[in-house]
Amino acid sequence: MAGELKERKINIIDTTLRNGEQAAGVVFSKHEKIRIARMLDEIGVPEIEIGTPTIGPLEREIIKEIAASDIKCKLFVYCEASPENVEIADCCGIKNVILNISTSDLHIKVKYEKNRTWVLNQLRESISAAKEHRMEFIVSAEDATRTDLEFLLKVLNLAQKREAYRFRICDTVSRLDPFRTFMLINNILNNTDFPIEVYNHNDFGMSTANAMASIRAGAVSLVTSVSGIGEGTGNAALEEIVMALKYLEDVDLGINTAKFREIAEYVAKASARAVPVWKAIVGTNVFAHESGIHADGVLKNPRNYEVFEPGEVGLTRQLVVGKHSGSHTILHKFKEFGIELTINEANDILALSRAMSVDLKRPLFDKELMYIYKDYEGKKPVKQEADDADV
Amino acid sequence: MRGLDILTEFSKKAGEKLEPKNIKIDDTTLRDGEQTAGVVFANDEKIYIAKMLDRIGVHQIEAGIPTMGGDEKDAIKAITALNLNCSILGWNRAVVSDIDDSIECGVDAVAISISSSDIHIEHKLRKSREWVLESVRTSVDHAKKYNLYVSVNAEDASRSDMEFLLQFARTAKDTGADRMRYCDTLGILDPFETFMRVKTIKDIVGIDIEMHTHNDFGMAIANAIAGVKAGATYVNTTINGLGERAGNASFEEFVMALKYLENVNMDIDTKLFRDLAEYVAIASGRFLPTWKPIVGANLFVYESEIRAATTLKDPKTFELFGPEDVGLERKIIIGKSSGVNTLTHKLKELGYKIGEKEAAELAEIIREKALLLKRALFDSEIIDSYNSFMGARAAKTASNSKGGK
Numbered sequence: 058m059a060g061e062l063k064e065r066k067i068n069i070i071d072t073t074l075r076n077g078e079q080a081a082g083v084v085f086s087k088h089e090k091i092r093i094a095r096m097l098d099e100i101g102v103p104e105i106e107i108g109t110p111t112i113g114p115l116e117r118e119i120i121k122e123i124a125a126s127d128i129k130c131k132l133f134v135y136c137e138a139s140p141e142n143v144e145i146a147d148c149c150g151i152k153n154v155i156l157n158i159s160t161s162d163l164h165i166k167v168k169y170e171k172n173r174t175w176v177l178n179q180l181r182e183s184i185s186a187a188k189e190h191r192m193e194f195i196v197s198a199e200d201a202t203r204t205d206l207e208f209l210l211k212v213l214n215l216a217q218k219r220e221a222y223r224f225r226i227c228d229t230v231s232r233l234d235p236f237r238t239f240m241l242i243n244n245i246l247n248n249t250d251f252p253i254e255v256y257n258h259n260d261f262g263m264s265t266a267n268a269m270a271s272i273r274a275g276a277v278s279l280v281t282s283v284s285g286i287g288e289g290t291g292n293a294a295l296e297e298i299v300m301a302l303k304y305l306e307d308v309d310l311g312i313n314t315a316k317f318r319e320i321a322e323y324v325a326k327a328s329a330r331a332v333p334v335w336k337a338i339v340g341t342n343v344f345a346h347e348s349g350i351h352a353d354g355v356l357k358n359p360r361n362y363e364v365f366e367p368g369e370v371g372l373t374r375q376l377v378v379g380k381h382s383g384s385h386t387i388l389h390k391f392k393e394f395g396i397e398l399t400i401n402e403a404n405d406i407l408a409l410s411r412a413m414s415v416d417l418k419r420p421l422f423d424k425e426l427m428y429i430y431k432d433y434e435g436k437k438p439v440k441q442e443a444d445d446a447d448v
Numbered sequence: 449m450r451g452l453d454i455l456t457e458f459s460k461k462a463g464e465k466l467e468p469k470n471i472k473i474d475d476t477t478l479r480d481g482e483q484t485a486g487v488v489f490a491n492d493e494k495i496y497i498a499k500m501l502d503r504i505g506v507h508q509i510e511a512g513i514p515t516m517g518g519d520e521k522d523a524i525k526a527i528t529a530l531n532l533n534c535s536i537l538g539w540n541r542a543v544v545s546d547i548d549d550s551i552e553c554g555v556d557a558v559a560i561s562i563s564s565s566d567i568h569i570e571h572k573l574r575k576s577r578e579w580v581l582e583s584v585r586t587s588v589d590h591a592k593k594y595n596l597y598v599s600v601n602a603e604d605a606s607r608s609d610m611e612f613l614l615q616f617a618r619t620a621k622d623t624g625a626d627r628m629r630y631c632d633t634l635g636i637l638d639p640f641e642t643f644m645r646v647k648t649i650k651d652i653v654g655i656d657i658e659m660h661t662h663n664d665f666g667m668a669i670a671n672a673i674a675g676v677k678a679g680a681t682y683v684n685t686t687i688n689g690l691g692e693r694a695g696n697a698s699f700e701e702f703v704m705a706l707k708y709l710e711n712v713n714m715d716i717d718t719k720l721f722r723d724l725a726e727y728v729a730i731a732s733g734r735f736l737p738t739w740k741p742i743v744g745a746n747l748f749v750y751e752s753e754i755r756a757a758t759t760l761k762d763p764k765t766f767e768l769f770g771p772e773d774v775g776l777e778r779k780i781i782i783g784k785s786s787g788v789n790t791l792t793h794k795l796k797e798l799g800y801k802i803g804e805k806e807a808a809e810l811a812e813i814i815r816e817k818a819l820l821l822k823r824a825l826f827d828s829e830i831i832d833s834y835n836s837f838m839g840a841r842a843a844k845t846a847s848n849s850k851g852g853k
Contacts, residue, residue, distance in 0.1 A: 081751040084784050084822045112785060113815050137754065167762040230768050234709050235639040235670050261705040262698060262741045266639050266670030288752065290741045297666040305638050305665060333737055337666045337694040347485035351692060358571040364634055364664065377485040415519050418488045
């Protein structure tokens with residue numbers, strides 16, 4: 058399977074600036090948006106969604122500025138499918154638009170208060186408007202995973218006939234697990250060879266797995282965001298998708314992954330959302346080892362507990378001394394400080410360090426380790442001198 | 449047709465329904481959760497977490513590593529002394545003295561852990577496969593003398609040679625182990641591979657299997673689900689997914705995914721999820737992200753106009769379960785993506801009326817403000833904006849009508 062995937066071209070379209078910003082409470086400033094777009098461009102993300110022009114004049118101004126910059130990736134704007142919205146979208150100087158329309162009966166009824174025929178007509182007219190403005194367009198089927206397959210294929214068929222750029226399947230409410238994702242995409246591709254893009258949410262923690270499953274089934278494009286930032290639980294994380302493709306499927310997208318930590322930090326600051334230390338791929342704890350068995354294993358050979366080198370994503374390895382540490386970590390730490398301990402000394406210092414860590418409810422700083430060492434050594438020489446004096 | 453026959457077949461098998469349905473949770477917040485770099489629970493916290501897990505309905509608690517001694521031992525003893533409904537399990541290396549420490553703590557179950565991958569056997573243990581099997585035999589034998597429930601953990605199972613892993617599982621079963629824990633120690637499986645590997649062990653050896661998955665590539669939950677679809681009956685979870693590196697399969701995500709995606713209800717009191725998550729967040733010194741699946745504070749908070757307005761009409765449009773199911777609340781906030789509908793709704797909630805035309809104008813003012821402040825607005829700010837806007841309007845109308853005279 059992996060061999061077959063390897064030969065396929067997989068596209069990434071990043072939505073940090075669109076759905077990422079749509080997360081409740083998140084606002085990027087103009088400078089931040091431009092900086093994020095630049096960073097994504099620099100590491101080699103091929104396509105990005107930069108905003109929703111219909112939100113208002115301020116949003117349009119920012120989009121125009123990004124459009125006028127020297128950013129090389131293919132830029133997309135996003136709107137709910139309607140001829141008026143296409144008109145507004147075209148004012149921003151970007152000729153690629155995502156036309157979003159809900160396809161599930163529940164959404165059609167509640168969100169639009171219309172019927173399926175209306176959806177097809179609305180899409181048809183929006184496409185015509187896009188074509189009039191010579192815009193390229195992705196048709197995005199919202200709530201596709203709760204949509205009757207026959208109707209979904211009808212919508213897809215319309216998109217294909219009118220020469221859409223791609224067709225997007227949105228798992229808007231995280232309805233699918235990876236197996237059902239696979240079956241759905243596989244079913245669709247048994248009916249058409251049109252390029253399929255998949256958009257996931259993380260409501261049950263499966264966005265990355267679902268994205269990967271859809272690639273296995275033959276989808277060619279994934280929608281991602283930095284650190285998975287997005288509405289609700291967020292989207293499939295750019296860094297997880299890129300590394301999973303590389304290390305689990307042997308597909309290298311040629312993206313400069315060494316910048317992942319830096320970008321995650323920048324987006325975290327701009328969105329006022331910290332990068333959890335345990336965030337997959339880019340969290341600072343991912344290469345921190347405390348427990349005796351793990352730390353010892355990593356010291357013997359990093360491959361025991363690490364799939365790739367921390368530098369590959371812009372992180373560094375850390376050995377942490379705390380409650381679960383073992384004597385090998387102590388030996389190694391002090392060697393770093395330029396002190397060679399005997400096994401007995403290491404065991405004594407380990408016991409003292411563990412006790413202190415339990416007391417403090419946290420691991421120890423290097424300084425604290427040195428204090429422990431000084432106190433410990435301080436006791437020994439005094440006793441020896443006394444012995445010597447006796448002699 | 450496109451060379452996907454095997455995956456299609458597996459997906460079909462895994463896709464439709466989940467058998468067996470008697471899936472049990474073995475929560476390891478107190479062991480693998482605490483083992484993560486930087487986390488130390490106080491003994492009082494451990495005891496409280498154990499009580500909460502029992503109350504919420506987990507089947508087994510992995511309470512710690514008895515052989516660490518000292519404080520750790522005290523905590524485990526205190527937990528076994530609570531006489532909870534759930535089983536209490538101690539973690540051990542495949543070493544007899546470790547198991548003796550567990551027995552001393554009064555646990556009714558032990559996990560006996562040893563690596564099964566050649567990488568670990570050569571580079572970590574620096575031993576042979578035969579030595580590994582012999583260690584399994586000796587330690588399981590010892591534990592069984594004391595009538596303990598025994599789980600044999602195949603550490604780094606995902607990088608283990610399948611033939612040897614089967615031999616490992618068979619050895620565990622033949623020596624009397626009750627189950628084997630499949631450890632995806634590095635989090636390197638995807639759900640399809642998980643399904644195939646677990647199904648192979650289940651079909652060939654027929655031992656009960658527990659899934660222990662890690663989130664290094666964001667697939668801990670998907671792999672746990674894949675494991676149970678392949679026949680595993682236990683899942684090793686942690687609250688908030690706390691655990692080594694990127695963490696483990698999160699308890700609350702797994703339970704809700706099983707309930708809402710796979711239609712398996714585990715009789716767990718999910719309404720306590722948010723409380724439990726908050727407690728563990730504080731005890732572990734790690735914040736609870738507002739976007740954390742299932743329990744994040746922002747999950748039922750709506751800002752963008754279309755989504756908010758649609759959810760107000762029927763929550764099912766954007767929610768598979770309601771906030772009350774997990775101890776959260778639904779909220780509309782007003783910020784840069786808000787529009788007429790949400791603003792009108794919010795103002796009404798706050799006790800203010802506004803016409804459609806005015807709402808459109810005020811929405812523009814508010815969006816601009818949110819962009820300037822780089823955040824959503826507080827209720828008091830919305831009211832303040834409303835008052836200034838309506839005041840200015842009234843003044844304008846008054847002066848206009850004056851001018852008219």
